Amino acid sequence: MFASLEKYYGLFRIRxxxxxxxxGDFVVTLxxxxxxxxxxxxxxxxxxxxxxxxxxxGFSLLGIYAYFLITASLAPFRSDIDDMIGSDVLTGAIAVxxxxxxxxxxxxxxxxxxxxxxxxxxxxxxxxxLAVLFVPLNASLLLFGLFGVEAIAAYLISxxxxxxxxxxxxxxxxxxxMAAVINRCMSFFGGGLLPLSFFPSQISTVLSYLPFQxxxxxxxxxxxxxxxxxxxxxxxxxxxxxIVGLFVAAKFAWRAAKKHxxxxxx
Amino acid sequence: xxxxxxxxLMNGARLVYISQLYSFKIAMVYRAQxxxxxxxxxxxxxxxxxxxxxxxxxxxGISGWSFYQLLLLVGLVDFATIVVYYANPARINxxxxxxxxxxYLTKPQSPILMLLTKTEGMWSFFFGMWSIIVIAFACANLxxxxxxxxxxxxxxxxxxxxxxxxxxxxGIASYRIFSQANSxxxxxSNILSFGQYPxxxxxxxGAIIFTFAAPxxxxxxxxxxxxxxxxxxxxxxxxxxxxxxxxxxxxxxSETLLKGYTSASG
Numbered sequence: 203m204f205a206s207l208e209k210y211y212g213l214f215r216i217r218x219x220x221x222x223x224x225x226g227d228f229v230v231t232l233x234x235x236x237x238x239x240x241x242x243x244x245x246x247x248x249x250x251x252x253x254x255x256x257x258x259x260g261f262s263l264l265g266i267y268a269y270f271l272i273t274a275s276l277a278p279f280r281s282d283i284d285d286m287i288g289s290d291v292l293t294g295a296i297a298v299x300x301x302x303x304x305x306x307x308x309x310x311x312x313x314x315x316x317x318x319x320x321x322x323x324x325x326x327x328x329x330x331x332l333a334v335l336f337v338p339l340n341a342s343l344l345l346f347g348l349f350g351v352e353a354i355a356a357y358l359i360s361x362x363x364x365x366x367x368x369x370x371x372x373x374x375x376x377x378x379x380m381a382a383v384i385n386r387c388m389s390f391f392g393g394g395l396l397p398l399s400f401f402p403s404q405i406s407t408v409l410s411y412l413p414f415q416x417x418x419x420x421x422x423x424x425x426x427x428x429x430x431x432x433x434x435x436x437x438x439x440x441x442x443x444x445i446v447g448l449f450v451a452a453k454f455a456w457r458a459a460k461k462h463x464x465x466x467x468x
Numbered sequence: 469x470x471x472x473x474x475x476x477l478m479n480g481a482r483l484v485y486i487s488q489l490y491s492f493k494i495a496m497v498y499r500a501q502x503x504x505x506x507x508x509x510x511x512x513x514x515x516x517x518x519x520x521x522x523x524x525x526x527x528x529g530i531s532g533w534s535f536y537q538l539l540l541l542v543g544l545v546d547f548a549t550i551v552v553y554y555a556n557p558a559r560i561n562x563x564x565x566x567x568x569x570x571x572y573l574t575k576p577q578s579p580i581l582m583l584l585t586k587t588e589g590m591w592s593f594f595f596g597m598w599s600i601i602v603i604a605f606a607c608a609n610l611x612x613x614x615x616x617x618x619x620x621x622x623x624x625x626x627x628x629x630x631x632x633x634x635x636x637x638x639g640i641a642s643y644r645i646f647s648q649a650n651s652x653x654x655x656x657s658n659i660l661s662f663g664q665y666p667x668x669x670x671x672x673x674g675a676i677i678f679t680f681a682a683p684x685x686x687x688x689x690x691x692x693x694x695x696x697x698x699x700x701x702x703x704x705x706x707x708x709x710x711x712x713x714x715x716x717x718x719x720x721x722s723e724t725l726l727k728g729y730t731s732a733s734g
Contacts, residue, residue: 224646226645226646227646227651230646230651230652230655231651231654234651234654234658237658238658238661240660241658241662241665244665244669244670244674245523245530245665246667246668247669248530248531248665248666248668249523249525249527249529249530249532252530252531252532253527253528253529253530253531255527255528258527259526260528264723269521367576372670374500374501377501378501379501379503379504379505379508380504381505382509382511383504383507383511386511386512386515387507387511390515390518395515395519396519396522396523400522400523400526401522402522402525
């Protein structure tokens with residue numbers, strides 16, 4: 203069992219090192235992640251200050267600052283596994299994995315996890331530190347703990363959804379356009395661009411039944427104190443149900459996709 | 469015998485036309501992907517509009533700018549987005565890094581023109597199409613003097629050319645600085661996002677940056693301000709002069725940087 207874990211740990215280390223090979227590009231990418239919350243800070247400062255508004259949908263100006271910084275810190279928890287799977291299917295590289303003594307999906311998840319872990323230390327922690335120091339974000343250890351659990355749930359939901367998106371490449375010769383549309387919608391309806399409480403109430407109600415809210419809105423609203431601890435715990439319970447459901451769906455999707463994979467030698 | 473300027477311009481225009489026609493034909497081989505690309509560009513265009521719609525639904529928006537005025541800015545930035553597909557920094561970096569540029573040096577056309585036209589024009593076409601619809605819709609709901617229309621169109625086109633040359637310069641500069649430059653496209657995407665809002669919200673430093681260093685304001689804010697009468701018509705000459713000057717600077721800088729190109733053949 204330990205030998206099996208060791209091989210996955212070895213893969214994890216190799217992938218994590220590979221992320222930082224192009225150091226200049228890596229550093230620029232990190233800096234660029236901060237640009238969107240900076241833009242939102244400028245925009246919403248203009249809205250609040252120039253119009254004399256103090257609260258919008260329960261968010262004060264500092265609350266909005268905290269919200270966008272926290273959503274930026276969640277960026278590493280958005281899985282890129284769909285790109286990996288899609289690319290492997292289109293190039294036929296997936297055939298190699300099907301004959302290896304390693305589960306293809308597990309290998310992809312480990313590669314993806316390495317990105318998450320590197321991103322956590324290089325992006326999540328510094329941005330949250332910025333939020334705590336400059337907003338300032340006055341969150342208790344309990345809220346940070348809840349945020350941590352919700353961030354993990356966000357990653358699991360994102361990964362399971364993206365696995366199914368990536369497997370579309372098995373059925374469509376070129377799936378990139380569809381994947382781009384789905385990913386944009388997931389970000390928008392997940393609260394990546396705006397808190398979901400800003401949406402009209404009918405749309406907000408529909409979105410509260412979908413899993414996308416757990417990608418950004420629920421963790422950010424929990425840590426910024428916009429929703430109560432009880433609501434956070436209730437949301438976590440809903441997220442757990444979604445994770446189980448999506449896991450089953452992803453398993454079925456993978457089994458069905460394996461029968462349709464066309465590659466040289468398969 | 470040296471070609472006349474008119475002849476060179478005609479050859480350049482013919483090259484652009486044939487490149488784009490070829491890229492369309494290639495793209496239409498995969499019809500489902502073609503349809504999804506149209507959908508992707510539509511969703512990419514609609515999300516910023518949904519953002520400002522929700523912003524004006526929950527608040528009074530940005531002081532001094534109505535919803536339709538902001539919609540005009542969004543449409544202009546979407547129009548400027550088409551240049552990112554032509555002067556795609558990551559693609560330019562790859563072309564230079566992998567040595568494909570060698571073949572451009574042997575052609576009778578300008579290497580920079582070859583660099584800008586050898587791309588997939590499909591996304592540019594559809595982004596341009598959607599953006600013109602948005603600009604027309606915004607203008608239909610705005611009142612402005614018809615005397616401002618010609619200066620508006622001239623400064624939009626001039627601003628787009630300036631931004632395209634800036635984007636190409638960024639791609640070529642990234643070749644000299646980075647081994648891999650996938651982050652450059654993301655940088656352009658962020659700069660475009662900043663261009664969707666009035667310049668005044670970024671303060672004096674922001675205004676200088678987005679006018680001279682990353683001149684998206686020349687393609688969006690200044691033309692919109694001219695059309696809406698927010699700045700006097702005499703500013704047209706200053707803006708157009710700046711566009712010409714900056715275009716010359718970025719073109720000259722790109723040509724200078726290309727002198728450091730190392731051929732893949734040694």
